[in-house]
Amino acid sequence: MTRIAIVDYGMGNLRSVARALEHVAPEAEVRICSDAAGVRAADRVVFPGQGAMPDCMRYLEETGLREAVIEASRSKPLLGVCVGEQMLFQRSEEGPADGLGLFDGQVVRFAGPAFEGPERLKVPHMGWNRVRQTLSHPLWEGVADDTYFYFVHSYYVAPADLGVIAGQSDYGVAFTCAVARDNIFATQFHPEKSAGAGLRIYQNFVRWSP
Numbered sequence: 001m002t003r004i005a006i007v008d009y010g011m012g013n014l015r016s017v018a019r020a021l022e023h024v025a026p027e028a029e030v031r032i033c034s035d036a037a038g039v040r041a042a043d044r045v046v047f048p049g050q051g052a053m054p055d056c057m058r059y060l061e062e063t064g065l066r067e068a069v070i071e072a073s074r075s076k077p078l079l080g081v082c083v084g085e086q087m088l089f090q091r092s093e094e095g096p097a098d099g100l101g102l103f104d105g106q107v108v109r110f111a112g113p114a115f116e117g118p119e120r121l122k123v124p125h126m127g128w129n130r131v132r133q134t135l136s137h138p139l140w141e142g143v144a145d146d147t148y149f150y151f152v153h154s155y156y157v158a159p160a161d162l163g164v165i166a167g168q169s170d171y172g173v174a175f176t177c178a179v180a181r182d183n184i185f186a187t188q189f190h191p192e193k194s195a196g197a198g199l200r201i202y203q204n205f206v207r208w209s210p
Helices: 014-024 036-041 053-062 066-075 195-207
Strands: 003-007 029-033 044-047 078-081 089-092 103-109 125-133 147-153 155-159 165-171 173-181 184-187
Touching: 003 014, 003 036, 014 029, 014 195, 029 036, 036 066, 044 066, 044 195, 053 066, 066 078, 089 155, 147 165, 147 195, 155 173
Parallel strands: 003 029, 003 044, 044 078, 078 184, 089 103
Antiparallel strands: 103 155, 125 147, 125 165, 165 173, 173 184
């Protein structure tokens, strides 16, 4: 039986992630894990997150899960979601705060002419938006290019290595919304809130053999 750990460090509604995984993989054992041992025992790891990145990183440290996530990133299929994607990078403007440093690059806030003046776009970016697939990847299988996914965020990742960019979207500026390397895939959007396309990404993750 495949064991899937959802990393729980006190941030976000993890039940929706668990329900999505249970729906696409009823044969799997899906556990919300607040202890490092549970993450280490899993075959696959989902690393979600909501809220402010400094708070997320602090709770990750306090719960002892930081090293377990880093260990998982070396060998197990790992799916980062929302702030879970952001924490994979070196540093965020939010706080500012240091991340896990698994990807080179920064996390930056939406800024520029589109976010200034009386007609400015609102931050956070919230709602449905198209995602362009910029990298062929098993987790995109069965998901059409330019499919809509659901976003809620004020910051986004800016990778130093453009080769890891797996998806982009537009909100005032073109921004990275998915990254991939080896056994890691991560998205800024929420698959569990993105209807059938999001469920397909979770299904692909369960079947993925990097």
